Amino acid sequence: MEFRALQAESRAHLDAGKEHSALSLLKSAIVLWRGPVLADLTCQVWQPEIRRLEEEYFALREQCSNLQLRLGLYEEVITELFPFVAQYPLLERPRAQLMRALSESGRQADAFQLYQDTADLLDRELGVPPGEDLRRAFQLVLTSGGELRDTGARPPAASVPARSPGTVPDGPAPVRKGTAPTPENSTARIPSQLPGDVEEFAGREEEVAFLRTVLIPSGTTVPVAIVVGPGGTGKTTLAVHAAHQLRKVFTDGQLYVNLGGMSKSPVSAHEAVGRFLRELGLSGSAVPDSLDERAALLRSRLAGRRILLLLDNAGDARQITPLLPGSGSCAVLVTSRIRLTTVPNARILELDVLEPSQAGALLGRLVGEERLAAEPDVVSELLHYCGGLPLAVRIVGAKLVSRPHWPLRRAADRLADERRRLDELTHEGLEVRSTLELSHQGLSPRARRLFRRLALLGTADFAEWVCEPLLGEALWRAEDVLEELLDARLVDVVSPPGSSDVRYRLHDLVRLFAWECLADGEPNGERTEALRRATATALALTDLAHREVCGGDFTVVHALDVRLVTATDVLRYAIVDPLGWYEQNRTILTTLCAQAAEHDYDELAWDLAATARCLFSMRFHFDDWQRTHEVALAAVRRQGNRRGEAALLLGLGDMHLTRRHCHVAMPLLERSARLFAEVGERHGHALALRKAASADRLLGRAKKALTRWRECLPALVEAGDLEAQTQVLRWTSQTHLELGAYDEADVALREAERLAASFQGRSSAQVRLARADLTAVRGDLDRARELYASAWEATTHLGDLSGSCVAMLGLGTVDVRSGRTAQGRDHLEAARTLAHEIQDPLLELEVLLVLASAHRTEARLAEAEALLMEGAALCHRIGAPAQLMRFTAALAELSDYTSVARETR
Template sequence: MLALEPNRVISVDRLMDAIWDDEPPSTARVQIHICVSGLRRTFSALGLTDVISTRPPGYALNIPVENIDAHQFEEFVAQSYSLVEAGKPQEAVTALQSALGLWYGTALDGLQGRIIRGGALQLQERRLAAVEEWLRLELSLGHHVNLIGDLTVLVRDHPLRERLYAHLMVALYRSGRQAEALETYRMARATLVEELGIEPGDELRRLEQAILRGDGDIGDEAVTEQPPAAPRDTPIAAVQVVPRQLPAAIADFTGRTGTFADIVDVLTGPDGGEASGTVPTIVISGRGGVGKTTLAVQAAHAVRGHFPDGQLFADLRGGSGRPASALEILERFLRGLGVDGSAIPDTLDERAEIYRSRLGERRMLVLLDDVMSESQVTPLLPGSSGCAVVVTSRTRLTGLPGARRIELGVLERGRAVILLERILGEQRVRDEPEQAAALAELCGHLPLAVRIAGAKLASRPHWQLRRLADRLRDENRRLDELEHGDLGIRASIEVSYQGLPGPAKRLLRLLSLLETPDFPGWVGVCLLDEDPAEAEDLLEALVDAQLVDAGAGPAKSAPRYRFHDLIRTFARDRALAEDSAADRSASLRRALSAWLALAKEAHRREYGGDYTILHSGEARWSPPPALLERLSPHPMNCLDGERAALVAGVRQAAQLGFDELCWDLALAAETLFEARSYFDDWRSTTELALGLVRRKGNPRGVAAMLYSLGSLRIFQLEPDAALEALEPALRLFKEQNEPHGWALVLRNLAYVDSLRGDTKQAIRRYGEALEVFQLVGDRTSEAHVLSNLARSLLDGGEYAEAETYLERALKIARDVGSRRSEAQVLYRLGESALRQGQIDRAGRSFTLALRIVRDGADHIGEAYMLYGLGQVYVREGRHDQAHMILEQSLALAVRVGERLVEGRVRHELGEQALARGRFEEAAARLGQAVEIFRSLGLPPFEARALVGLAEASDGLASEEGAHAAEDAARAAWALLAGLDSVEADGLRDRLALRQPVAVPGTPRATG
């Protein structure tokens, strides 16, 4: 069943129907769960995980469709049709042979059950259609002699398929066997008359006449004509009583245009019940207050003319504590249909029999409102296909066979405002359009809430809309404000809440305490500290009750869940009233600890262990191991899905005063924020945690957050701001006798030194940090320092020693399994090779690093690697390819806000334009690079770009260019005076050797 519909959720109810038809045993659901567990173990033994996922309301087979033979078959068939259209019949034959070669006997042979056999018949029909097309093509290619044997067997196995008889007649006739061709026609006619009582179709009759005439060219195109549809007889019943039980339609009904039209089409369209022999049934589900009854009643009034024999309506009170029974509703319906009370039997079955008999010859609409379960509905379904049923429910009622299900959500923003306008009048809303939109937003675009707000304002014509909007902004009073007369949001939600079992109520209350906009299914395990399977069942009970929404996660990952704002407010009120402060605090601490564990595990997998990071010493709640396994094989992608939750978690930990948990979570989340350039999230979470640890007097936490803030400023290339955070962090770590933290800060300070061109101080600080990392066993940080030391040595022209450091760093990165660190070291090796003129080796290093960063979706790393490859292409003389790949690097750097790469690429493109004599382009690009490097405070980079700008401006051969060249040269000389490196010496030589163009009126500068 799962393979017949891959990557789609198959409900447990449908699986039960497929296995046991209409007679499932009492243990059916348990047996299905056991089967799924067995299948998962089988897949797991073959090294395949997460092949079958649990997704409400059932299971899904997660598998690329190309791994399913039926899909491969369809692909080959589609390919054959494309080849026919392209005039390639022989290639089309080959494609069909490949398709048919996938078959081994009958599809799903040996499996029983109505649904399974239906799927098998569909597959078998597609196979026969492909066979017929293959035969047609073979005949068109003149291969008739070789087909006669196959066709004879096919006709025997499928005696009612006229197309096969036609193909056999053509093959026999073209082989000179006219008599046998005519005998085939007689055999076809006899079979069809005997089995179906019909004569052969036009195609066979035309073939017979052509053979009798001895036509020299009998066509091989199959012509299939659909018989005209038989006229539909509409029985007309003698109706004594015509019930008209529908509630009144609502004058201010708005929105739901597409859904409304779909309902009307199902109830009145040509695909309705009489065409299929079934009763059209529509189930409209949604949370309380979303407008299910309003929509159903409005649609029922719209189709009254299609059901002239009457309309029945019943409120089954599914949301109340005392739902109506089918026995009770049938009594009311029978009385409405004219049955005398004394003639109504006592039992449910007998009442249902009379009910179906009364509706048997009538065209009636039955509207069942607020249904709790399928058991309420089943006895109330008519037996006549001339009738139709509309059901509304707070649950999805997936067990009603053949029902068209419509999930009703809140109104669109504009529609909610229109509803308010229809209640209050156009002028009042147009006077305060912004406040009207705010009111709709504060009502969560829930129709009932909007109606209550509108009714309240209508009863207070002296109120401005702003007044009610301001009152609704107080979340503690919002539900109280949304009460008017008999209408109330709290009461509507209370109905659904009271229908839950106790543990599900507790989960709803605890979930509402989370500040995150959405959450994964496993969070219930943390809040309840319960068995994962039980927690998952409770969460699905909340989804079924429409108190929690479920939606697809990113990239087809596990589903995400979220609250409607008003339901969250209700649930929080209940949590404050029913749960102790200690229970709420402990539950939230467990949930936040789970997100921390997820971030820590992602960091370990990204960096090969607990390297390059610090953690607080507070005891944590440990999530189930299966939760951490969700990170595999792409931990950053998984953690990215929790990005909003991580930010909200830091904010909530700060609000609750969990200082150790707060700074630990903020620092662990930095792994994601750095890898994906989420600098705003990095800054906001770090500053929140820093404020808390300062208030709490937590010096280690303060040092950690200052270190993180300094790291962020380095990534944003703000060296002065970085120093403001890193220097006090270094002092605090020393005071706390925290050598690991001290070394991490010192490493970053050394990097700032290198950016500013102070190579000697950078090397000294890197050396001190390296000793500590080796002492505490932080191998990834050791590799980082070795790589950065190598960069400083490369600037000094000490290539051999630099490469020794890089080889050590590469071995460490590979030993610990840190792919990110490996890519960074490979980039340095590529730089080293470029400087030594080893172009092939540089290209290999950059290419390998590019694969790694792309696999990890590291866009900053990708920009760097493309820049490196662009330099390789330049050195190889492949200027067009170099320009293309450098432009790609530039676009990526601009998109992710990586200004250093942006400046370096602009500089490189400017140098290439300069080498080609394109002085205007060169001056423009190099000028942009100068501005970037100057704004970032990077003298070495700025000096390099200024030298190129001076040369480009010289080439303009104009007075303006000459002035620009002299300005650039003077600025470059000033910067180079403070730089001491091999590269700085080379730049000074370039300036000394440049030949300014003499322009009248412009004095020549001297070195």
Template sequence: MRFRMLGPLEVVGPEGSVLITAERQRVMLGLLLMEANRIVPTERLVDAVWGDAPPSTARGQVQICISMVRANLAKVGLEDVIHTRPPGYAAQVGDDDLDLRVFDRLTLAGRAAAEAGRYAEADTAFAGALALWRGDMHVDSGGARTALQAPAARLNEQRLAVAEQWVDVQLALGQHQQLVEHLIDLVMQNPLREHLRAQLMTALYRSGRQAEALEVYRAGRQVLIDELGIEPGEQLRRLEEAILCGEPDGACPPPQAPVQLSVPAPAPAPVPAPAPVPVPAAAAEPSGVPRLLPGAIADFTGRDAMVAALRGVLESDASDSYGLRIVSVTGKGGVGKTTLAVHLGHLLADHYPDGQLFAKLRGPSAQPVPPAQILERFLRGLGVPGTGIPDSVEERAELFRHLIAGRRVLIVLDDAIDEAQVRWLLPGTCSCPVLVTSRSRLTGLEGTHAVQMNVFTTEQALQLLSRILGAERIQADLPHALELIELCGGLALALRVVAARLAARQHWTIGHMVARLHDERRRLNELTHGGVGVRASFALAYQGLPAEAQVLFRRLSMLEATDFSSWVAAPLLDLDMATAEDTLELLVDAQLVDVELVDGRSTRYRLHDLVRVYSQECLAEKEGTVQRAAVLGRVLSTWLHLLEEAHRRVYGGEHAIHGDAPRRTLDQWVVDREIADPVAWFDAERGSLITVVRQAAAAGLDELCWDLALTSVAMFENRNYFDDWRTTHEIALAVTQRNGNRRGRAAMLYSLGSLHMFQYRLDEAAGRLTVARDLFREVGDAHGEALARRNLAFVEQVRGHHDAAMAGYEEALALLEHADDPTTEAHVLNNMAKIRLERGQLQEAKLALEAALAAVERSGGLRIRAQILCRLGETHLETGDVAEAEHAFSEAMESIRAAGDQVGEAYALRGLATARHRQGAHDDAIEMLERAMAIADRADERMAVGRIRLALGEVTADQRYYARAREHLAAALEVFERMDAVDWRDRALRVLDDIAAVG
């Protein structure tokens, strides 16, 4: 689709996408697309943009805007979309080019299918229609509110109606358990929507959750009474009564007509015929029909979709094919691969009447079973006597292929180690399909239909537990059953073991089993029963690894983060990155490490919870405390290296204060790959960062701990992660105090004081910064003392004590003279320029800003450069040089966007808006200020909100919209009062006084 309106407006042409940022252009294009292939009069476009007060040049401005829209579309190959058609314009759009049209078409198809009882078809259509939405329908501000709000509201309502119809269809298809979570979200978002609430009650009841269904009714009744003063409608009342009576089917909303599911129900597993007794015969003439499959599993459950899909592949007619049919099922140990393969083998027995061959390809000690040995078993099963079996593996394979050629035999190869092992066992023709299970991804087997088998979902796990223990026992203690599933990590083998133990001990509650599993040191012991255990399954994979891979596997459990990037393998092994990464991939191939692609670009690795427990056991057995401490130190030192490099790429130069902790570097190509986008990298890794700071503290590595915390501060500030800032620093402050690290303690107090300063908690900031300043002086750290003095001066500046602030800045500059910290120097000069600007010392302010920009050129910091340019723009505004001011703010915006600084963008937009206002472009100014307000609100940057509100008050007052101006100024005053920002409070009061003077 070229035009997408179901969410933010998007345009994609043959030559790429185009971002239309000007509000008027977005409004006009949006209205034309709403009325696609119909003429929209020019008057409607004027009303959409300016409402009841259009300027005299409105028609001409519409022509200009339409021309600019056409030019933007032409950039991406969409030249012939908007046409002039008196008395206005029309957008010519194909049926598949606009998501609105596709949505309507799919919705109509879904309704027609549902009315005809074709629920699977309706499900597909409704799901496709809803997938087109990328958020609520976007409506711009201003005049567009009246032009687009009504159709947008109508479409949003239609989206919700389709969602309800889709839920009806899903309920008719029996998907009630899968719907519960989705319906809970929908009901919370639309609490007055009675049909949604009825659907949720229905889904809960059919999932065996009667009490919760009734609670949903009671909560909905209370909402309706509180909000509207009415009782629930007839549908909800009847449904509640039916559930209480245990007969809800007649009152439930979805249609209950018979549904033909596209996935056939599994046929009953046939009873295997007894294996024939081999009769001596010529080797070329098979005399046996082998039935080598293990016994069928009576309580197999939870894999219906996978079974149906694989049956389709394995039962397909191969008469027109010359290639082998190979299906490989891969997954970690204990996930249920063998169980699935055996179950499938029995289901397919009638389809392959000439026999079913089965062999385990891995021995009890994790070593591969030689193909020659497996071929001997297969040949004997096919009736070849021992004397007729050749000696060499090549001849055995040839004889095997000859004997089954043209016959219908299913071959099941369980727990294959690699492709080479499997190749000897393959048939020569397509009439005999091969089903292979393996922990490795057998990508080298040409033409393989590969399936990844994952752990059970919660619903599948509940089904398995209910089959073994009985649904009544599970429902009677559902919270503990859910906790049991979580502790087993959804692993089929673990669930079967705990279920078997509970079945054998009827006097044990599920909660009792959960309590025993909570102790990680004993968890794998608890997951053993009747000679079957999870530990043994993991051990098979571990013992089959090369020595270096075994070392990496056990050391991965030292990482307490939930997931990690591949670079950690290098410090864990103390090897180069390429070798370490290859070793990590061996663990992925062995299904001991899971991998996923995040947002389509970032590869993350993780250990399954039970695998991690086994890894910790191996670590404790093989490596001592001293060795583990050295490994952890290398990992944390590498973290510190990456953090410093990310800081350098965003801010330029070094961060403020360094510790004496070692840095372990990575190859440059690894660093470039990991932090190609430093801000995005930090967002992805910040959860891990908090964990490594905590690990450093727990290990007593105080120097590494505080250095890691402090190096992250600039990123925390940039992204407004104030909770993370506080958490990491309080951890580091505690360990530096405990270990008597005075400089580290000073650094943490300085940084926590800075956090309080950014949050305008000025008394707390001054207290911690004062202690930090004194500690830095005592340990002889002039640089740290300068940083503390700078921030103390800023506190005084915010309080309106300009003389004290200037004195503090001068002291900081003197201490910075030999510190080689141009970034901090630029900050100080920028703040001094602000004071001089407020005092009317314009020339002195410009000189300070020029010196600040020169300092920035030495550091390359994008964010401080943008701040200085914004201050320079304010200076130009004070001198009346509006064009230069606009240029400075625009240049600042480039640096801000390059640095990903959201708060900085709000401030730059505020400055640009003031410049546009001075030029007489009042509408543009208000639009920019409202965009800035939205950014500041999202970032929860209260001071920015206050200053933008003040600017809105000034602009609207100049336009004589005094009532609106008073609203903005009152909101700004509330912010400034709360933050004790005296100067800004006084400025807002002066504007209010000016308004009062003119009426």
């Protein structure tokens, strides 16, 4: 390996006395290591090799640090070993090297603290004291001669156990190695401005560890950590808690200021620097007037001193930049609702809501575990209403503490009503609403308008395309306004980085606040117009997704004014992955359809529901399918819209047909056909007839089905509906095939294949499946297998779950007939699982028949009988008499086969 060659070359240079070039080669070898060894391999066979490589890496790191120490490159050791020991916390030798580097750099306090932290870690994790390397390093720190005398530090008492060396001693602030104390430094006061820590702090262990690691001074640059999060997530509480844990590191004091960045009267940088200078001992007359002079003087006062600055509630980078020290001995901890990306050397910690376990731990610390244990079922309900927001949890906890006579159920019941929830989340000066108002009041008028109109969506998650119609502005302008909401942390990004369809979310409590803003600050006419635009845009995008899936504007009847959206920017969202777009946005489509229906935008509501029908059916989202159609149906009936009623009855009938509830579907489809005929809608009438014919076929009325398909075909040709024509011809072919009329089946299928070749839609794969079925029946099993495999790839690519199930069933059937029974059973089990997932009992019945045949072939007669009995019971349950006859015949045949087998034995 290359790193081994570099290591060998380094040894040669070291033997030749070329220490600096040897160090350079070692560093080149270390650079080759990126992340954990073979991190993607989980196989246990490789674990010994992984461990051996890790040991080589550890040895390489140790050699490099030893050589740096020999050369006096202490700052390099500190800079490189701090992240290394954080990654491998239980390795003692690199910690010993780091202690030595800190001591040699004049940072005995940090060396002491590192030893103490290590001793605590080993005790907590392993129950052992520090090893010999660490103890020897600690003794070197204790006996470091003149440097210890310079700092005034004292070693811990001899009676203290070796693994608990004590704390950093009291006394004057350390004077850095090589610098003499100045009169200013020797007389400067030690500030201690941190607010008090909270005893009930819970959770956030990883975040605290991150801040403790990041804020340890380790070089010439000033470490800066910025805690960013929405209002109420506990940024200040976390920052104060972490700062208190770092008091032993920053022995020269801690400065604190609440900058009030989101308030109406924020503290200016000019004022904040002046406060710090006065706290550091300057009289008021000695503080300069100009900001630049104040900032320069502050840097001078902080130089060489170990001081932590906590800048709370920063509004922007300009507010904190003048407060930054120039000395790497200090550190800065900032909290803000805004991502301050221009602050030098900053490490940003994004703070989200608490996990349920963390929120539960916080509530338990506040209320008492015994009280929670008395009503465990209510605890999760309370936490749900708080949405993981620490402020909300604290308010609920404080209110329960102040009302010890309340059962938890009373608090939960009061929070259950969304209209009153924000009223309930207030107690003795703590209030979620006022916290959110701080973020809201800093928004521009356009951002406020978008924020409140987001409540119209009725859902927490949304995509950026909705911002265009909600604002009534071009998409790029609306996106800029959305970014303002992101900066204010009223909206969060929830999609993975680099996602093509970026998703956003309003926290539930933020959504309730937005709804209050909408009710208070939006005229009803403007609100309903924004809703109309949003629904129209959703319709245009849904129509585009439908066209991409079906290959054109097929199998759907639209409202008269369907093309209401003239803007084209937003239409790019559904092109690349139409089904993916639909999956991400179906909740918004459903809620917008419901709201449009509620506001009597009946044409929009029924068109959106009807256009989404194809997408609902592809993904078997029956709940959304039914809800959209039923609410839109109520709206069109209120308006006397018979054409819309016909379209929605068609959709509801199709839904029940897809679920194989044929007796429920048939009257809906026949009513739809009659209404379409009455309003003179020939295309809609033909679409309803073709679905009614499908129900006839499933009910065993094959001849009536063929008659209806012949009747509807001319109107479909007249409408130019290629998808519907192809489906009718394919179903006609399938029915002839089931009747044993193979030549008639072939004629209809050839015409379907000709049409399917003329457009890009899902019918192409479905026609291929029909050809595979006919080919298999005629005995060409190898060709049929090729067609099924090709159809499987095509349907999987399209996301056609039903087609994929049929293809897998076909592969299993061909395998069983070809004598590949074991492979066939695998395919059939996969098809059975998929049929169950998509809730298609008829497909499941077909799979059960073939699977029973496979078990019979392998003399698994009991398994075959169990499958046939299961299928017969399913036939009774769904009302499928034709299928029941097939299962009854198969059971009788199996019984005869079993009897013959017994007699033969």
